[in-house]
Amino acid sequence: MAKAFTPGLKVTARTTYRVRRLLPVTGEVRVKVGDRVSAETVVAETFLEGDVFPIKVAGMLSVNPTELMPLMLKRAGDTVQVGDALARSKGIFGMMKTEAKSTAAGTLESVSESTGMVIIRGAKTPVQVRAYVAGKIIEVIANEGVVVETDALFVQGIFGVGGETWGPLMVAGKSHAEDLREEHIDASMKGAIVVGGARMTAGGIRRAREVGVAALISGGIDDADLRDVLGYDLGVAVTGSEKIGITLLVTEGFGDIAMAKRTFQLLLAHVGKTASVNGATQIRAGVMRPEIAVPLGEASSGEIFTGGATAGILDIGTAVRIIRDPHFGLLGSVSALPEQPAVLGSGSKARVLEVALESGQRVIVPRANVELVGE
Amino acid sequence: MRIVATDCGSTTTKAILIEEKDGVFRQTFRGEAPTTVEEPFADVTLGVANSVTELQELSGYKLIADDGTIIRRKSASDPDGCDLYISTSSAGGGLQMMVAGVVREMTAESAKRAALGAGAIVMDTIASNDRRKPHEQIQRIRELRPDMVLVSGGTDGGDTKKVVEIAELIAPARPRPRFGGEYKLPLIFAGNKEARSTIERVFSGEGFALSVVDNLRPTLERENLGPARERIHDVFLEHVMAHAPGYDKLMTWANAPIMPTPGAVGDILQTIAKGRGINVVGVDIGGATTDMFSVFGGVFNRTVSANLGMSYSISNVCAEAGMDSVLRWVHLDMDERELRNRVKNKMIRPTTIPQTLEALVFEQAVSREALRLAYIQHKSFATTLKGVQQQRTVGDAFSQKEAGGSLVDNMALDLMVASGGVLSHAPRMEQTALMMIDAFEPEGFTEIAKDSIFMMPHLGVLASVNPRAAMEVFEKDCLVVLGWCIAPRGDVRAGRLAFEFTLRQGNEVAAQGQLIGGEMRLVRFGHGEVGMLEVRPERGLDMGAGPGKAVTREVRGGSVGIVLDARGRPLKLPTSANERRACVEQWLKALEIYE
Numbered sequence: 014m015a016k017a018f019t020p021g022l023k024v025t026a027r028t029t030y031r032v033r034r035l036l037p038v039t040g041e042v043r044v045k046v047g048d049r050v051s052a053e054t055v056v057a058e059t060f061l062e063g064d065v066f067p068i069k070v071a072g073m074l075s076v077n078p079t080e081l082m083p084l085m086l087k088r089a090g091d092t093v094q095v096g097d098a099l100a101r102s103k104g105i106f107g108m109m110k111t112e113a114k115s116t117a118a119g120t121l122e123s124v125s126e127s128t129g130m131v132i133i134r135g136a137k138t139p140v141q142v143r144a145y146v147a148g149k150i151i152e153v154i155a156n157e158g159v160v161v162e163t164d165a166l167f168v169q170g171i172f173g174v175g176g177e178t179w180g181p182l183m184v185a186g187k188s189h190a191e192d193l194r195e196e197h198i199d200a201s202m203k204g205a206i207v208v209g210g211a212r213m214t215a216g217g218i219r220r221a222r223e224v225g226v227a228a229l230i231s232g233g234i235d236d237a238d239l240r241d242v243l244g245y246d247l248g249v250a251v252t253g254s255e256k257i258g259i260t261l262l263v264t265e266g267f268g269d270i271a272m273a274k275r276t277f278q279l280l281l282a283h284v285g286k287t288a289s290v291n292g293a294t295q296i297r298a299g300v301m302r303p304e305i306a307v308p309l310g311e312a313s314s315g316e317i318f319t320g321g322a323t324a325g326i327l328d329i330g331t332a333v334r335i336i337r338d339p340h341f342g343l344l345g346s347v348s349a350l351p352e353q354p355a356v357l358g359s360g361s362k363a364r365v366l367e368v369a370l371e372s373g374q375r376v377i378v379p380r381a382n383v384e385l386v387g388e
Numbered sequence: 389m390r391i392v393a394t395d396c397g398s399t400t401t402k403a404i405l406i407e408e409k410d411g412v413f414r415q416t417f418r419g420e421a422p423t424t425v426e427e428p429f430a431d432v433t434l435g436v437a438n439s440v441t442e443l444q445e446l447s448g449y450k451l452i453a454d455d456g457t458i459i460r461r462k463s464a465s466d467p468d469g470c471d472l473y474i475s476t477s478s479a480g481g482g483l484q485m486m487v488a489g490v491v492r493e494m495t496a497e498s499a500k501r502a503a504l505g506a507g508a509i510v511m512d513t514i515a516s517n518d519r520r521k522p523h524e525q526i527q528r529i530r531e532l533r534p535d536m537v538l539v540s541g542g543t544d545g546g547d548t549k550k551v552v553e554i555a556e557l558i559a560p561a562r563p564r565p566r567f568g569g570e571y572k573l574p575l576i577f578a579g580n581k582e583a584r585s586t587i588e589r590v591f592s593g594e595g596f597a598l599s600v601v602d603n604l605r606p607t608l609e610r611e612n613l614g615p616a617r618e619r620i621h622d623v624f625l626e627h628v629m630a631h632a633p634g635y636d637k638l639m640t641w642a643n644a645p646i647m648p649t650p651g652a653v654g655d656i657l658q659t660i661a662k663g664r665g666i667n668v669v670g671v672d673i674g675g676a677t678t679d680m681f682s683v684f685g686g687v688f689n690r691t692v693s694a695n696l697g698m699s700y701s702i703s704n705v706c707a708e709a710g711m712d713s714v715l716r717w718v719h720l721d722m723d724e725r726e727l728r729n730r731v732k733n734k735m736i737r738p739t740t741i742p743q744t745l746e747a748l749v750f751e752q753a754v755s756r757e758a759l760r761l762a763y764i765q766h767k768s769f770a771t772t773l774k775g776v777q778q779q780r781t782v783g784d785a786f787s788q789k790e791a792g793g794s795l796v797d798n799m800a801l802d803l804m805v806a807s808g809g810v811l812s813h814a815p816r817m818e819q820t821a822l823m824m825i826d827a828f829e830p831e832g833f834t835e836i837a838k839d840s841i842f843m844m845p846h847l848g849v850l851a852s853v854n855p856r857a858a859m860e861v862f863e864k865d866c867l868v869v870l871g872w873c874i875a876p877r878g879d880v881r882a883g884r885l886a887f888e889f890t891l892r893q894g895n896e897v898a899a900q901g902q903l904i905g906g907e908m909r910l911v912r913f914g915h916g917e918v919g920m921l922e923v924r925p926e927r928g929l930d931m932g933a934g935p936g937k938a939v940t941r942e943v944r945g946g947s948v949g950i951v952l953d954a955r956g957r958p959l960k961l962p963t964s965a966n967e968r969r970a971c972v973e974q975w976l977k978a979l980e981i982y983e
Contacts, residue, residue, distance in 0.1 A: 065530075065560045067522040078549070117523075122560060127552040127586050132560050172736045236728040248695055248704030249676075250735050266736065268729035296700055296736055297398075297676065300426075337740040338730060338747060359748035360815030360982070363741060382740045 021385025022169040022264075022302060024276050030165040030306050031151070034142050035158035037061065042153050050144040050161060052179040052289055057142045057158045063135030066117035071129020073113035074102040078129030085131075091121045099131055145177055146289045147308045166283055166307040168264065168276055170230070173292030173303030174243065174252045175260030180204045180227040182280065182288040182307060185217075189277035192269075193217040193231045202226050206288040206305070208280045211271040213261065218242055221259060228260035228290040230280070230305060232272035239267075253293025260292040262303045265334075270342040273334070273386065283307045327380065333368060337382040344386060345370040389413075391857065392443065392451060392458060392470040393846035394436050395649055396423055396477040396638075398676075399739070401432075403439035404846055405447055405470075406861055413857040415865040418841055419443040424634070425479040431634035432479060433641070458641055474853065475642050476845040478649035479632070483507055483624050484566060486534040488514040488558060490541035490550040493774040493792065495579065498605045499540040501769075502578070502613040504690045506620035507651025508535075509677070514557070516550055522557055529561035535628045537563065537573065538616060539587070542580030544606045551579045555590045562595050571631065572597040574623045578604040578616040599623070611773060624648060644853045650679050650690060652848025656862060657681050657805070658688050659851055663859065666802035669828065670844075671759060673808035675699035675738050678758055680766040684795040689770035693762040698810045699738030702754060703731050709757035716961050717753035717826065719972045720746055745982060748815070752823055755810040759827030767796045798831040798957070799877060799932055805867070807839035817947040818910070818979050821870045825951060829959050831877040832932035833921075833941050836870045836948075869946035871913065873953055874921070876929035880905030880956035887925040887954060891943075893917070903954035908975045910949055917945035929956075951979065 040059020044050060070085075071078045084100045087093055093115045104110035119135040148163030183205040185197035193209025195216035203224055209217065209231035215238040221229050240246050242257055264272050288307045295301035327333075331347045349367035355377065356362055363379040370376060391406040391413075401424075405417040419442025424435035437456045444451040450468040453459050459469030485508040489496025492515035500513050511532050514525050537558065541551030558575075565573045577587050577600045584600055591598045601615040625645055629635040639646060647655075653672060661668045661683035670681040676697040681690050695704040706714055711724060727750065734740060742748040774792035806812070806824050814820045821836050830836075843866040851858035880886045882905045890900040891911060898919055899911045913919065922940040925931050931939040943950060955975075962968040976982060 062562075064523060065526045067526070067557060123556075125552070125556050127590075128549055128556055130553060130556055132556070134560070172732075235725070236732045237725065239732075246703070246707040247732075248707050249701055250703075266729075267732040268726070294736070296738060336733070336737045337743060339744055341730075341733065357742075358744045359742045360745065361741065361748070361813065362815070379741050379743055382743060384737070 022171060024168050024273070024279065024386070026166055026279055027164055027309060028167050029162060030146065030148075030167055030308075031160055031162045032146055032306075033154075033158065033160050034145060035154065036142055037140065039156040040140070042156065042159060044150050044153070044159060046150050046153055048150045049148070050150060051147045052143065052145055052287065054144045055141045056144050056150070056161070059140050060137035061140050063119055063137050065122075066119070066133045066135065068099065068113070068116060068131045068133060069129060070100050070113040070124075070131045074100060074111050076102060076129070079126055081124065081129050082126060085124060087121050089121055089123055092119075093121055093133060094118050145179070145291075146306050147287060163306075163308040163310070165309055166279055166305075168280065168305040170262040170264045170303040170305070171266055172250065172252075173260065173262035173294050174239070174247075174255045175228070175257055175292040176253050176255075177289070177291045177293075178206070178227040178260050179287055179289040180206045182206050182208065182284050182286055184208045184281055184284055186210045189232070189274045190271040193229065195220045198224055198226065200224055206230065206290055208277070209272075210277060212269050213263070214238070215241060218259075218261065222257075226259060228262060228292070230262045230264070230290070232263060232265040233268050233270035234261065234263050236267050250294050250296040253291070253295075255292075260290050262290060262292050262305065265342055266336070268341070273344065275386075280305070280307075327366065327383075327385075332386040333383040334386045335368060335376075335378055335382060336384050337378070340368075340370075340376055340378060343368075343370050343376075347383075348375060389464070389472070389857075390449070390461065390470045391472040391474070391850065391854070392440060393473070393850060394439060394475045395842070395845040396425070396432055396436065396475060396479045397649065398479055398482075399423055401435040401439045402842065402846075403436070403443050404841070404843060405443045405449075406850070406857060408857070412864075413860040415843060415861050417443050417446045419446060423479050425632060431637075432477070432632065433634045433637050436475070436638065436641075472643050472853065473641055474644045474846070474849045475638060476647045476649045476652045476849055477629070477632075477635070482509055482650070483620075483628060483648045484509050484511055484535050485538060485620070486511050486514070486529065486532050486563065487538045488540070488554050489579075490516050490554060492516075492518050494608070495540045495542065495605045497774065498611050498613065499538050499578070499616070501611070501689065502540075502604050502616040503538055503620065504692060505613060505651070505654060505688060506617040506624075507648030507654065507690075508620065509692050509694060514554065516554065526557055526561045529558055529563050533564055533566040534573070535566055536620070536623050537575045538620065539575065539577050540579040540604050540616075542583060542603075543608055544581050544603050546580055546582075548580055548583035548586065551583050552586050552590065555587050559590050559593065559596070571627065574599070574627045576601060576616060576619050576623065578602065578619075597627070609773065621645065621647065621651065644849055647845075647849050649845045650692070652845040653679065654681050654688060654690050655848040656844050656851055656858065658683055659855070659859070660803075660862065661688075662686065667797075667800050668803045668805065669796070669801055670805040671762070671807065671811075672842075672844075673698060673755060673758060673762075673810055675809070676701050678762040678808070680762050682766065682770050682796055684770070684797065684800065687770075687795055689766070689795065691762070691766040691769050693758075693765050696758045696762050698751065698755060698758065698808075699734055701735075701758075703735040705754055705758040705761070706731050708761060714750075714753050714757050716968060717756050717972060718749055719969055719976060720749055722746070722750065749982070751810060752814070752819060755823055756827045759823065763828055767794045770795045798829060798834075799930070801830055801834050803835045803837065804828060804830060805837050805839060805844075807842050807844060812838060812840070812842060816981065817868075817870050818981050821873070821948045821951060822975070822979055822981055825873050825875075825953060826959070829875075829957055830873045831875055831930075831957050833923075833939070833943070834873045834875075835944075836873060837867045837946070838870060839866055840868045869915065869944065871946035871948040871950055872921075872943050873951045874923055874931075875953035875955070875957060876923075876925045876931050877957045878925075878929040878935065880929065880954055882906045885926055886929060886956070887923055887931070889924070889952060890922045891919050891950070892922070893919045903952050905954055905956065906971060907954045908978045909952040910979045911952065913943070913945040913949040915945055915947065919943055919945075921950065
């Protein structure tokens with residue numbers, strides 16, 4: 014048999030975490046190998062090409078495109094402002110001349126004799142890339158960016174919205190099974206990465222946004238509450254660019270579901286340290302899961318993690334989480350791996366496994382409906 | 389002869405073995421393994437070798453050499469290896485294209501048809517009249533990261549200015565290719581031949597690899613999509629595939645060019661439609677997208693509904709259709725809040741499968757809506773050429789069809805082919821048949837079949853090197869005939885007679901009866917059985933020969949049999965929740981859907 018991998022989420026107390034910080038287009042790298050950086054250090058910067066504004070100048074002057082060139086007042090490379098005359102018609106006996114004025118500011122890029130179109134290129138926009146995690150620069154990719162390395166507590170979530178942020182790690186609530194509610198959030202949490210237990214409630218999210226919490230992390234979220242936050246119903250799980258003033262990250266899934274106890278305890282052990290969080294999720298080819306990294310200092314763990322999807326092989330004793338109803342969210346370990354497919358309640362035939370739940374109960378579930386838990 | 393064929397999908401690589409035994413080609417074994425395009429593997433051939441290793445274990449033939457390559461036979465008596473290896477690919481998101489034309493409804497639409505027919509996902513269509521301002525168009529072009537661009541515009545000998553204008557928007561926008569910043573973005577020009585030299589000048593700068601082919605709309609009355617489609621396939625191989633991890637190696641293994649998966653499916657369906665002289669609709673519903681194919685009157689069309697699918701896109705289906713539309717197909721009590729959370733959980737963990745009957749019923753309800761929406765999109769795209777001057781006689785005044793009318797006619801539809809997880813893996817064939825009927829609403833006499841193990845992509849490529857093998861396997865192993873749907877067009881009245889039917893086998897009456905409005909019934913009619921079915925509709929209902937006129941046709945049996953559907957067309961479900969649920973329960977019971 015070919016190897017059967019089962020997906021899992023990485024939750025580890027210490028790993029060497031490497032992150033590539035690249036510019037969208039080539040530019041200048043501001044740091045060098047060996048430099049120590051904090052999350053907000055600018056590691057590379059560049060300018061993005063300005064917007065392009067086409068202006069139909071020949072049409073404005075009512076002339077044939079082939080006649081336009083001698084009428085141009087501005088040439089390729091010239092700077093133009095809004096309202097500047099780009100070209101002027103000859104008029105009749107030198108009278109009644111018409112001017113074509115620029116509707117955009119920038120640099121004149123080209124004049125087409127085929128279509129009479131003039132292209133104005135707007136000003137360049139600066140782009141900066143920050144380190145995102147505190148650590149050491151271990152590689153510089155010329156003109157593109159760097160690789161930052163640190164040992165870190167690392168937790169992959171299942172779903173998030175909102176982009177990169179960082180701040181001190183704080184905990185709201187008392188246990189991994191307690192919902193994250195409004196009363197758990199206070200003004201001291203401004204700019205912090207706040208860890209709750211089970212579902213983040215609508216009230217909890219609203220209060221966190223009012224206070225200015227940088228990121229909220231908990232076990233679950235209700236679909237209706239996510240819709241309220243976003244203002245629309247999310248159709249596909251490609252996120253990270255939402256402008257909602259906060260990053261939300263759930264570790265288990267949608268609905269009433271407690272955060273895995275181990276994940277909660279790992280985060281609890283590092284309260285006060287600076288955590289970096291990215292809500293960006295992409296569930297397509299090239300899976301990207303949201304993440305929390307809490308830098309712990311010099312790289313020393315030996316194991317290196319660079320993000321992306323993780324997977325492992327199922328075996329007796331493997332810790333798993335059931336990820337589909339009727340046992341959604343329950344944790345346990347694999348107690349049997351029958352070779353033959355079984356008929357499910359739905360009538361489908363599928364390969365199954367037996368899970369010994371934490372409660373002691375044993376349940377049969379399709380192999381496709383579990384994911385690995387643990388390191 | 390022994391043929392190994394693989395289809396490298398986004399998540400799974402599927403391999404099949406085809407063998408010639410006693411002069412007939414049959415598909416004998418199948419294997420699958422996770423696709424290995426992504427990190428940490430980043431080499432598609434590993435997944436191919438794993439899937440072929442499964443074939444090896446099941447068949448007993450040694451097919452994979454120690455170095456991980458596919459073994460080739462030196463002679464027919466050689467016990468190991470295969471004679472032919474072919475593959476399709478949709479890994480890494482398939483082929484993603486941007487297309488452009490002058491008029492949205494004309495050259496831009498023809499360009500889109502060419503790209504879709506070649507198996508691409510069309511990210512956006514730019515046209516002079518697409519209601520966006522030029523700077524908005526440029527902004528959009530800059531945001532997209534296509535694998536290639538197809539530009540058309542103008543009829544041959546016509547005005548060149550408009551198509552050059554489009555080119556002058558694309559060139560300064562400098563769209564960047566999806567893979568690698570190093571290579572030039574392939575751009576195919578298939579527009580007015582008079583504009584070629586100017587177009588070459590516009591794209592002469594850095595960043596573009598321009599190729600020029602014949603105009604895909606040489607006159608308003610004619611489309612010529614072949615050269616553009618062929619060039620798309622070439623560029624797909626030369627540029628896109630060559631940059632995907634491991635494909636350089638895979639290309640050297642294959643005996644025929646690697647095709648985009650949907651392009652291969654389109655090819656085999658066209659072959660079937662042409663061979664049998666019928667109208668066909670085929671669907672492949674996946675996790676992220678739904679591909680729809682049709683051949684009506686010999687004209688092929690394909691559409692991709694990019695965000696209608698059963699896992700990655702399930703939440704989008706529910707959002708687009710509305711939860712009420714989904715739940716109208718459900719006969720069980722379900723809590724909406726819990727369902728919404730379950731939908732999102734499926735979206736974020738797309739590989740899970742329904743364990744309970746309740747979960748299955750809900751997923752099959754979602755699939756009806758995904759298919760229905762995808763079919764609506766397909767019908768609006770698969771049209772006659774727009775912008776064509778119509779010549780009409782006085783007689784046409786009563787039956788005139790406008791230019792740009794849909795080619796898809798459910799009454800003229802002969803065969804529906806279902807494929808994709810939710811349809812192919814449904815525990816009961818009856819479920820597949822009913823999902824297709826509810827979503828597509830076929831009219832008159834329509835045969836329903838499913839692709840047994842999603843073999844159509846493999847056979848599409850095989851058809852290019854060994855058409856006989858492809859046809860034999862398609863008929864014998866690929867298509868599983870489910871049966872027929874018999875449904876009159878028109879409004880039925882609840883409780884009133886809708887139609888009578890008589891099924892004869894030779895001189896024997898195998899079945900007969902009456903259907904009242906709103907009713908469904910199943911007549912079991914197994915594989916190998918053939919009969920003549922006469923249907924006598926009531927006044928106002930049409931079985932294909934006109935309202936109230938009887939129709940008799942030959943029908944062949946299948947796994948399900950003959951589904952008699954007296955619900956009327958278009959299909960209307962009762963608005964009252966209780967009535968609707970009672971109806972749905974009657975239909976499910978009559979067709980033995982969940983028994």
